Structures are given as C-alpha cells and as structure tokens.
Amino acid sequence: MDGLSAAVTILEIIKTGISTAIALQQYGVSVKNAEKSLQKLTDEINMINNIANLAEEFVRKLDKKTAPADFCRCWIAEKSPAMGYKKTLDELMKTLSHNHGRSAGMGILGRLKWPLIEPQIKGAIESFERYIPYLQLSLEWINTDTLGQISNQAAQHHGILAKLETFFDGKLAGAANASMQSEQQREDSKCRDELKGWMDAVDAPSNTRVLSVKDKRIRAGGCLTSISIPIGTRLRNAFLWVHGKPGAGKSVLISAVIERLSETASNGGVLAYFYCDFRTERSTHAFEVIRSLLTQLLRQSRKDWLPSFNDLVVRKSNGSPPPADLEMLYKLLLRAIRLHANDRPVFVIDALDESKDYVKLVELFERLHKEGDCRLFATSRPLPNAPKAFRGLPTIDLHEMHAETLCDMQLHVEKEVAKHDKLMPFRDKIVPSLLEKADGMFRWVQLQLDRLTCCHTQGDIRTVLDTLPRGLYETYDRILTEVNKKEFDGRILKSALLWLVDSLSELGGDKFLSSEGVLDVCGSLVSYDTKAGVVSLSHFSVKEYLLDEHLRRGDFGQYHLSSSIANSHLAKLCLDYLRMTS
Numbered sequence: 168m169d170g171l172s173a174a175v176t177i178l179e180i181i182k183t184g185i186s187t188a189i190a191l192q193q194y195g196v197s198v199k200n201a202e203k204s205l206q207k208l209t210d211e212i213n214m215i216n217n218i219a220n221l222a223e224e225f226v227r228k229l230d231k232k233t234a235p236a237d238f239c240r241c242w243i244a245e246k247s248p249a250m251g252y253k254k255t256l257d258e259l260m261k262t263l264s265h266n267h268g269r270s271a272g273m274g275i276l277g278r279l280k281w282p283l284i285e286p287q288i289k290g291a292i293e294s295f296e297r298y299i300p301y302l303q304l305s306l307e308w309i310n311t312d313t314l315g316q317i318s319n320q321a322a323q324h325h326g327i328l329a330k331l332e333t334f335f336d337g338k339l340a341g342a343a344n345a346s347m348q349s350e351q352q353r354e355d356s357k358c359r360d361e362l363k364g365w366m367d368a369v370d371a372p373s374n375t376r377v378l379s380v381k382d383k384r385i386r387a388g389g390c391l392t393s394i395s396i397p398i399g400t401r402l403r404n405a406f407l408w409v410h411g412k413p414g415a416g417k418s419v420l421i422s423a424v425i426e427r428l429s430e431t432a433s434n435g436g437v438l439a440y441f442y443c444d445f446r447t448e449r450s451t452h453a454f455e456v457i458r459s460l461l462t463q464l465l466r467q468s469r470k471d472w473l474p475s476f477n478d479l480v481v482r483k484s485n486g487s488p489p490p491a492d493l494e495m496l497y498k499l500l501l502r503a504i505r506l507h508a509n510d511r512p513v514f515v516i517d518a519l520d521e522s523k524d525y526v527k528l529v530e531l532f533e534r535l536h537k538e539g540d541c542r543l544f545a546t547s548r549p550l551p552n553a554p555k556a557f558r559g560l561p562t563i564d565l566h567e568m569h570a571e572t573l574c575d576m577q578l579h580v581e582k583e584v585a586k587h588d589k590l591m592p593f594r595d596k597i598v599p600s601l602l603e604k605a606d607g608m609f610r611w612v613q614l615q616l617d618r619l620t621c622c623h624t625q626g627d628i629r630t631v632l633d634t635l636p637r638g639l640y641e642t643y644d645r646i647l648t649e650v651n652k653k654e655f656d657g658r659i660l661k662s663a664l665l666w667l668v669d670s671l672s673e674l675g676g677d678k679f680l681s682s683e684g685v686l687d688v689c690g691s692l693v694s695y696d697t698k699a700g701v702v703s704l705s706h707f708s709v710k711e712y713l714l715d716e717h718l719r720r721g722d723f724g725q726y727h728l729s730s731s732i733a734n735s736h737l738a739k740l741c742l743d744y745l746r747m748t749s
Contacts, residue, residue: 180219180249183256215252355473359465362479366489368462369441369455406536408557409546411565413708414610414639415572417546418442421517424544428513437507439463440515443522445710446703447672453524457496457531458489460514464503472506497531504539512541519547521707529556536560565607572607579609583616590619593628600632610706614642617691643712646690647723656688661726663689668713669733673701 411417428438439460444450465472473480476499482490490496504512516532519525525547532543533556547553565572580598584590590597597619605612615635622628636642650656663685666674673696686695686702694705704710712718719727 180253365483366462368459406543406560408562410549414608415565416609421546437510437512443518445521445707451523453527454491461500468506514543516545639708659688665733665736667704668728669730673703
C-alpha cells in the first residue's frame, strides 16, 4: 500500500475520533453523572487522534516503493490496533446517535438510559488503553525527518523495525487477537458463572450446619480416630457404604472424613459431598443431591467445560429452569466426571435415609459405581433396599466395629467429664455406666452428659446414673417428664415443636427465640446455631419420636404430631396474623 492510500485511511480514523468526541461532549452535558467517564474517554480519543495526525502526515510523504510496509500495516491491517480503535468508535457512535438523536438536548428517556450505556463507555476506555502503546510505537518511525535517513541509519533503526515485525509476526501482531481472546475468555467465564448460578444447587459446604454444637465438639476433640482411620483406608475402593443405627455418630464421622479428604483435594484431588438433612426440605430430594454434586465438579474443573455443556447453555438461554429430571442429571454427572478423568473424583453422601426418595439414589449410585470412573462413600441407617443393590460391594456396619466405637466414645466421655469439677468425683462411675448402656449411640451418650451437667447436687448425679434410660425414645420421654413438671413449659414446648417438626427450612432464631426461655424449655430436643442464627430439631430421631404412634398412645400424647396437624395449626396462625395486620 502506498503512502497516499494509508493517509486516506488514517484520516478516516481521525474523522471518526473527532465526531465521537463531539458526540460525547454533547451527551455529557445532557446526562447527570456522566461527565467523569465521558471525559476520560474523550481524553483517550484525543491522545490517539494526536498520534494519528502525526502518522497521517508521515505516510502522505511516502511513495509505494519506499513506504515501510510494517508501519502501514500497524495502521491499515484489518486486525491492527488502529482498525480495532475505529471499530470501537463506530459502535460507540451508533449507540450515542441512537440515544441522543439529532437534537442538542436530551430527553428524559435518554438520560435514564445512561446506566445502560456506561458499561459500554468503560469497555471502550479499556480497549483504547490496550491500543495506545502499540500505536505509540509507530511514532518511533516519525521521529526521523525523512525516509532517506531511515535507509541511511538502518542499523540504528533496526530495533524499531524488529519491534514492528514482532508486532505482526509474534507478540505484538497477536495483541489484537489476544485482546479478542481475552474478551472471549471473560465472556466465557461470565457464562460459566451465570450457568452455575442458574443451576441453583444446594450449597454443600453450608450443609455442615447439620452438625450440632455438641457434634462439632466430638469431631474437634479428635474422638473418632479409631473409627475414621480404617474407614479412610477403605476409601481407596471404588465404593464404600457405612451404616449404623440412629445416633451412632455417622454425620460426625463423615464430617471428619470429609475434612481429611478436603486436605487431599487441596493438593489436586477432587471431592464433592452432600448432607441429606431432614431439617431442610430441598436437601431431601434426590435430584438436589445429583445437581449439587454436578455443580461442585464444574466449579473444580481446570478445563474449559462450557463446550461440553452447550445443551445447558441453550436451556438457560431459552428461559427454561435448571434440570430436575434424575436421568438427565445422571448423564450430566457422568459427563462432568470425564472432565476429571485423571483425578477420579470422590463423592461423599451422608444420611441417605433422610432423603425422601433414597431408593432412587441407591439405584443411581449402583449404576454410577459401574459406569463412572469415581469413588463413592455413603452413610445411612440400615436401608431395606440397600443390601440388595450394594450386594458384593464393600460395606461397614458400625455395630460390628463395637471395640473401635467404645474406644472413641470413652475418649469423648472422659474429655467432657473433665470440663466439669462437680462430675470429676464420679468419673470412675460415669464412664463405665455410660459405655455399658450406650449400645453404640454417641447421641444417647451426649444426652446423658447433658442431664448430668444440669445436676445441682451429688445426690442428683447419683440418681441420674442409677436411672439411666434405655435408648433414645426413653430418653426423650424423660425430657418431656421434666417439662410437664412446670406449669407453662408444656404449652411453650408444644408450640415450638409445631413450628419445627415439618418446616421447609431451619427457622430464623431471632423470631423463634423472641419468647424468653424457649431454648431452656426445649432443651436437647432442639439446637440453636448461634453463628447461622437458626433453630431446628436437634436430630432426625427427635422428629421420628414426635411422629411415632408410641408417643400418641403413651403418657405424652399431647406432644404427638403429624404433618397434617402441624400444617393446619400453622396455617391457622398465619391467617390469624393476617387478620390482625389488616
């Protein structure tokens, strides 16, 4: 290309810059709070136009034979910084013209559109800031008076030529493409983030709240060493199912295992986990479990997974909800597993029995063990359908680990007794008494420790140890017996349990605890997470106890609940409240 042609092209760039600067000035006068952004953009345009003026004057003197091709290409090439600059200006002018119109004034609608235009203004500023260094590089040619001097001083200007050749052949030539790629990467990253948000998966890490404060003490006290070490060793297998009776400490155990696996995952492994939790309705559905595991794998992928999940992108763009069909989610999960082919992801699922459709989950995990290159670790109570589905696969029955359980339980009891001076004289009786009747249930042990710590005299401590209840239900009977001894506590407890037994999620503690002494009345039947500010039933066995026919037929029938009773009562309360407020 000769100098004249190059000059004409550069003049077009200058003309576009001037027109845009004028339009920006008019727009800034009319739109409140726009001056700062527009002034910065105008300064960028003026700076580039000054460079362009010098470049135009320089190339106009050149003829076809002597025109430095690299210099012209810096300004004229299709994907050069100068052409990128002009394209951005054209798009900006189109937007300004559309919103500003021909009049010098600005209507109210145009002013209201400023928040929509401002991001484009800022994007243009970022683009220009990338172009300016490369365009300034061309000025090094212009510092020489004549082309002849450039020829005579070729050695002197070899470095400049090398820079420009590098621009087109290597680093600088790829700057425009790199800019486009960077923009595409930002768009892809935004698309991935939006897609993960659209999936609306239950946030597994927050589900560690399923552990009560007392459960967390057991874990933090290192009282699970005897059980967790052999289980951690067995996790090298492709599948492991751990089952045990209610209150055996399965959730506490799995939390300790997840903690250890997380340390491995931080060094390159892949871990996804989920707590099925009766306290939160969403976490009891099978599709929520699979969708959460899928989302966790996508978050941890070091590959660009967007092309592999284009069907989800299309689904989202069509305004459809995230998938809830189990078969579709299962296939998507298999696809996500392949993203981590070298890491062999570990899936950990706690309390399968607290899922309303656990049978479907068991069937899916049986298939996943055969079809997915991953490792599965699940815990639950004994399930009617699980032994058949998991036949021949590694399982651990916590009841069979009686010696290891007793060892960990003893460590926990001794640590808790040591915290209370009034219990220390009875240490040698407390420890063996609790271990003898615990029947492998950490939950039962903790409830008896709660009773002991509430004792005021040594006689009370002896009475508690001599009348230890059998099992969890009898322990809950004892709690209700104490409640009934006080005139008004029974009414407070019944009202609290009605709110908690069938709630769709944990209740905000600020409203629930507005009645003074509610937590003291409910005792070990409920738990209050001070950090999260939520109240819930303390254990799945409490909900089962309240719904069980045993309670209705016994001495505490007034506390027996059902979903229909609870929902009817709460509906009536809500209607009464609405009538009061209206």
